[in-house]
Amino acid sequence: MSEPYFWWTDKQKSVAREVEQFVEENFEAAEEYFWKKEFPWPLVRKVADTGYFGAGIPEEYGGLELGATGCCIVAEQLGRLYAVGHVFVVSMLAGLEQILRYASEEQKQEWLPKLAKGEELGAVCITEPFAGSDAANVLTTAERDGDEWIINGKKRYITGAGVSSRYFIYAKTSEESSDRKEYSHLTSFILERGMPGFSLERINPLIGFDNVPNGYLSFKDVRVPDKNRIGPVGKGWNVMMAGLNFERLIAGAVFVGVLKDIIRILYHYTKRRIQFNRPTNRFQGNQDQIADIISMYRMGRVFTYHCAKQLDDGKEPMIDSAIAKMIVSEYVRKAGTKAIQVMGGDGLTKFYPVERILREGKVGEIVAGTTDVQKMIIYRFSSMLPEYTKPMRMRWNEKVNAPIISDSESQFKGMEVNVENILKVIAHDYKVNPGLYMTIDDIREDIGTSRSKTRTIVEKLEEQGLVVIHRGRGGTIELIKATYKGLQQAFPEDYYRWYPDWYAESDKF
Ligand SMILES: Cc1cc2nc3c(=O)[nH]c(=O)nc-3n(C[C@H](O)[C@H](O)[C@H](O)COP(=O)(O)OP(=O)(O)OC[C@H]3O[C@@H](n4cnc5c(N)ncnc54)[C@H](O)[C@@H]3O)c2cc1C
Known part of the structure; x- marks a missing residue:
C-alpha cells in the first residue's frame, strides 16, 4: 500500500486504502479497455458507484468531503486506471471549485449532487482554436435574450468531449475594450449535451490519451437558460481563476x-x-x-x-x-x-x-x-x-579589499545630496559591480534622500553625459549607470584599479 502521510485524517487514510484496493482489483480491466481503444464506461460507472467522484464535494451535497487532499488521493490512484483517471480529473475540473465558490444555493443543490454521483461526466471548456495559453482571448460569444443566452463559437482539445454530459464553458459577454482590459469580458455557463445547436465537431488522434476522447465542440445559436450561468455576468475570468490552483494540483496528482x-x-x-x-x-x-x-x-x-x-x-x-x-x-x-x-x-x-x-x-x-x-x-x-526580492547588495569591504555581499551602510550615507556626490555613488558602484546598472532606490539608499530628488539629479547628470539612463515604458527612469566620462570625473583612475596579491608589479601598467 502507498504510504499515508502523517497529516492525513483517518477518513483520508481509510479512503486511500480503499481506492488503492479498488484500483488493484480493476487494473486488468483498465488495460483491456486501453488495448481495445474503448472508452471504459463500465469502469467509470463502477467508480461512480463508489462515490469517489464526490471526493471534493461537501457531505450536504452528497459528497465525501475529503478536501483537496482527498481529491489527490483518489486522483493518484485512479490515474493508474488510465482513461478513468483522466475523466475523473476533468469531471472535477468541470466546475467543482467554481460551483462551490460562485454558484447560488439553488445551483449548488442542482449540480453538486450530480457531480458527486458521477452518473454523468463533466468537461471543462476553456481552450479554443485561437485561444490556448492566452485563455482570456476566447472568441466564443454569449448574447443575452430574455431569460436565455445564445452561445456561438467553438472549443477545442476538450477532454471528455462526447462522453460528457455537462460542459463548463467560458464565453465572451462584452466587446468593450475597457472590460477586456479589466478581464470582465467573460462569463461562465454550464452547457448540457442535447441542447439544440451544440455538437461534437472532431475527435483528436493524439500522442497519448489512447482511449480518452479529446476533441472540438461547436456552438451554433445554442440557447442556454440563465440558471445555467455560474457566477455574475462579466466575472467568468474570476470564476476560471477560482479553481486554478486546485486544477493544477489535480492535473499533476493524477500522474x-x-x-x-x-x-x-x-x-x-x-x-x-x-x-x-x-x-x-x-x-x-x-x-x-x-x-x-x-x-x-x-x-x-x-x-x-x-x-x-x-x-x-x-x-x-x-x-x-x-x-x-x-x-x-x-x-x-x-x-x-x-x-x-x-x-x-x-x-x-x-x-x-x-x-x-x-x-x-x-x-x-x-x-x-x-x-x-x-x-x-x-x-x-x-x-x-x-x-526572494530583498536585495543582496554588494559593498566594497576595506578589510578584504574586495566587493562582498553586505548589510552595512554605504560609505556615502549622510553626505550632502548633490550632483557631485550622486555621481560618486554611481561611479563607486562601477567599482563594486562593473557590469550592472543601479536602480533609483539603490542610489537613494546609498546616500539617503528622496526618490524625486534622486531622479532630478540623475537627469541633470544625463544632460551632462555623465550617466546613461535606461527608461521603461512611458519614459520612467528604471536603471542608471555611469558613462566612461562620468567615471573619469567622479574619481581618479587609481580608484578603480584592483589586482590580486600574486599579480606581479612588473606586469602592471
Ligand atoms: C490532451 C489534451 C487535453 C486537453 N484538455 C483540455 C480540456 O479538457 N479543456 C480545455 O479547455 N483545454 C484542454 N487542453 C488544452 C490545453 O490546456 C492547451 O493545449 C494548453 O493550455 C496550451 O495551449 P495551446 O495548445 O493552444 O498552445 P499555445 O498557447 O499556442 O502555446 C504554444 C507554445 O507557446 C508557449 N507559450 C504560449 N504562451 C506563452 C507565454 N506567455 N510564455 C511562454 N511560453 C508561451 C507554450 O508553452 C507552448 O510551448 C488539452 C490539451 C491537450 C493536448
Missing part, C-alpha cells in the same frame, strides 16, 4: 501513482532479465535509473500533498500548485524515458506500459497550462515575495 507503477514494473522486470550472466538489476547504470525514478516519485508525491494541505488550510498556493503540476508531469516524461532505457527493446514495445507513460508525461507537460506557462507563473508570483 503520481503511475510513477510508482513504473518502479514496480522495473523491479519485477530487471530481476528476471539476464544479460552477461547477471540479472540486469545488478548493473549500476540500471540501479541509478531506478533510483532516479524512486526519487522523482517520492519528491513529486510529497510536494503534491504538501500543496493539497495548503489548499485544505484555506491558502491559495499559486506558486506551489504550478510547481506541483510542472514537476510531476516532467517526472513522468523523464521516468518513462529512463524506464525504456532500463528495459531496452522491451520498453519500446506496447506490451509493457512504460512507453505509454512516456507519452502521457508529454501530454502532461501541455494540458492544464504548459510547463512554460507554469514557469511564467512561478517566476511572476515569486517576484512579489520579499523573501
Whole structure:
C-alpha cells in the first residue's frame, strides 16, 4: 500500500486504502479497455458507484468531503486506471471549485449532487482554436435574450468531449475594450449535451490519451437558460481563476501513482532479465535509473500533498500548485524515458506500459497550462515575495579589499545630496559591480534622500553625459549607470584599479 502521510485524517487514510484496493482489483480491466481503444464506461460507472467522484464535494451535497487532499488521493490512484483517471480529473475540473465558490444555493443543490454521483461526466471548456495559453482571448460569444443566452463559437482539445454530459464553458459577454482590459469580458455557463445547436465537431488522434476522447465542440445559436450561468455576468475570468490552483494540483496528482507503477514494473522486470550472466538489476547504470525514478516519485508525491494541505488550510498556493503540476508531469516524461532505457527493446514495445507513460508525461507537460506557462507563473508570483526580492547588495569591504555581499551602510550615507556626490555613488558602484546598472532606490539608499530628488539629479547628470539612463515604458527612469566620462570625473583612475596579491608589479601598467 502507498504510504499515508502523517497529516492525513483517518477518513483520508481509510479512503486511500480503499481506492488503492479498488484500483488493484480493476487494473486488468483498465488495460483491456486501453488495448481495445474503448472508452471504459463500465469502469467509470463502477467508480461512480463508489462515490469517489464526490471526493471534493461537501457531505450536504452528497459528497465525501475529503478536501483537496482527498481529491489527490483518489486522483493518484485512479490515474493508474488510465482513461478513468483522466475523466475523473476533468469531471472535477468541470466546475467543482467554481460551483462551490460562485454558484447560488439553488445551483449548488442542482449540480453538486450530480457531480458527486458521477452518473454523468463533466468537461471543462476553456481552450479554443485561437485561444490556448492566452485563455482570456476566447472568441466564443454569449448574447443575452430574455431569460436565455445564445452561445456561438467553438472549443477545442476538450477532454471528455462526447462522453460528457455537462460542459463548463467560458464565453465572451462584452466587446468593450475597457472590460477586456479589466478581464470582465467573460462569463461562465454550464452547457448540457442535447441542447439544440451544440455538437461534437472532431475527435483528436493524439500522442497519448489512447482511449480518452479529446476533441472540438461547436456552438451554433445554442440557447442556454440563465440558471445555467455560474457566477455574475462579466466575472467568468474570476470564476476560471477560482479553481486554478486546485486544477493544477489535480492535473499533476493524477500522474503520481503511475510513477510508482513504473518502479514496480522495473523491479519485477530487471530481476528476471539476464544479460552477461547477471540479472540486469545488478548493473549500476540500471540501479541509478531506478533510483532516479524512486526519487522523482517520492519528491513529486510529497510536494503534491504538501500543496493539497495548503489548499485544505484555506491558502491559495499559486506558486506551489504550478510547481506541483510542472514537476510531476516532467517526472513522468523523464521516468518513462529512463524506464525504456532500463528495459531496452522491451520498453519500446506496447506490451509493457512504460512507453505509454512516456507519452502521457508529454501530454502532461501541455494540458492544464504548459510547463512554460507554469514557469511564467512561478517566476511572476515569486517576484512579489520579499523573501526572494530583498536585495543582496554588494559593498566594497576595506578589510578584504574586495566587493562582498553586505548589510552595512554605504560609505556615502549622510553626505550632502548633490550632483557631485550622486555621481560618486554611481561611479563607486562601477567599482563594486562593473557590469550592472543601479536602480533609483539603490542610489537613494546609498546616500539617503528622496526618490524625486534622486531622479532630478540623475537627469541633470544625463544632460551632462555623465550617466546613461535606461527608461521603461512611458519614459520612467528604471536603471542608471555611469558613462566612461562620468567615471573619469567622479574619481581618479587609481580608484578603480584592483589586482590580486600574486599579480606581479612588473606586469602592471
Ligand atoms: C490532451 C489534451 C487535453 C486537453 N484538455 C483540455 C480540456 O479538457 N479543456 C480545455 O479547455 N483545454 C484542454 N487542453 C488544452 C490545453 O490546456 C492547451 O493545449 C494548453 O493550455 C496550451 O495551449 P495551446 O495548445 O493552444 O498552445 P499555445 O498557447 O499556442 O502555446 C504554444 C507554445 O507557446 C508557449 N507559450 C504560449 N504562451 C506563452 C507565454 N506567455 N510564455 C511562454 N511560453 C508561451 C507554450 O508553452 C507552448 O510551448 C488539452 C490539451 C491537450 C493536448
